[in-house]
Amino acid sequence: AQTVTQSQPEMSVQEAETVTLSCTYDTSESDYYLFWYKQPPSRQMILVIRQEAYKQQNATENRFSVNFQKAAKSFSLKISDSQLGDAAMYFCGLNRDDKIIFGKGTRLHILP
Amino acid sequence: DVKVTQSSRYLVKRTGEKVFLECVQDMDHENMFWYRQDPGLGLRLIYFSYDVKMKEKGDIPEGYSVSREKKERFSLILESASTNQTSMYLCASRVWANYGYTFGSGTRLTVV
Numbered sequence: 001a002q003t004v005t006q007s008q009p010e011m012s013v014q015e016a017e018t019v020t021l022s023c024t025y026d027t028s029e030s031d032y033y034l035f036w037y038k039q040p041p042s043r044q045m046i047l048v049i050r051q052e053a054y055k056q057q058n059a060t061e062n063r064f065s066v067n068f069q070k071a072a073k074s075f076s077l078k079i080s081d082s083q084l085g086d087a088a089m090y091f092c093g094l095n096r097d098d099k100i101i102f103g104k105g106t107r108l109h110i111l112p
Numbered sequence: 113d114v115k116v117t118q119s120s121r122y123l124v125k126r127t128g129e130k131v132f133l134e135c136v137q138d139m140d141h142e143n144m145f146w147y148r149q150d151p152g153l154g155l156r157l158i159y160f161s162y163d164v165k166m167k168e169k170g171d172i173p174e175g176y177s178v179s180r181e182k183k184e185r186f187s188l189i190l191e192s193a194s195t196n197q198t199s200m201y202l203c204a205s206r207v208w209a210n211y212g213y214t215f216g217s218g219t220r221l222t223v224v
Binding site: 009033035037042043044045046047050052091095098099100101102103104105 | 143145147152153154155157160162170200202204210212213214215217218
């Protein structure tokens with residue numbers, strides 16, 4: 001069985017600060033892909049970042065970066081210089097067998 | 113810009129009605145997916161399709177069916193709507209297995 005766990009249902013961060021969202025997963029495979037998606041109040045799910053498991057280097061997209069610890073099966077998302085527009089639900093996803101399994105999500109609040 | 117379009121943003125239906133949720137993508141993607149999103153439960157996969165006329169059950173297919181007669185269109189059918197099918201329904205597509213999804217903007221269905 002494969003699972004994706006996001007242990008923080010909600011988090012808050014002060015504007016311009018850095019926040020890290022946690023995600024752990026379980027898989028018996030050695031080759032897989034991991035994703036972080038953002039869902040703002042508009043409901044449109046947006047791909048934030050993608051990580052290939054066989055790549056050692058952590059993926060980065062502007063202010064968004066991941067800390068990928070393959071042995072620990074951990075895939076956390078770091079948002080630097082938080083902005084009001086970062087307020088959203090964030091979903092971690094694990095791809096296997098041609099479909100993505102998602103965690104339950106973390107709601108991120110940005111405090112002005 | 114590539115697009116996944118869900119025909120209705122909000123929908124209210126009566127118990128027992130047959131309900132069609134339509135999803136169209138303009139990217140010539142092979143794979144299409146239907147998820148439902150509920151608070152505290154995240155996104156759960158209902159059905160998916162690898163190609164025209166192909167369909168696979170996801171984690172929660174009971175009470176649903178799908179149709180994919182053309183590559184660009186993937187319909188979710190609630191054969192006899194019930195109140196426990198009140199939810200947000202998200203359609204997604206992607207070109208091949210290891211890419212992230214492109215999502216539609218969701219249909220919020222209320223069954224009364």
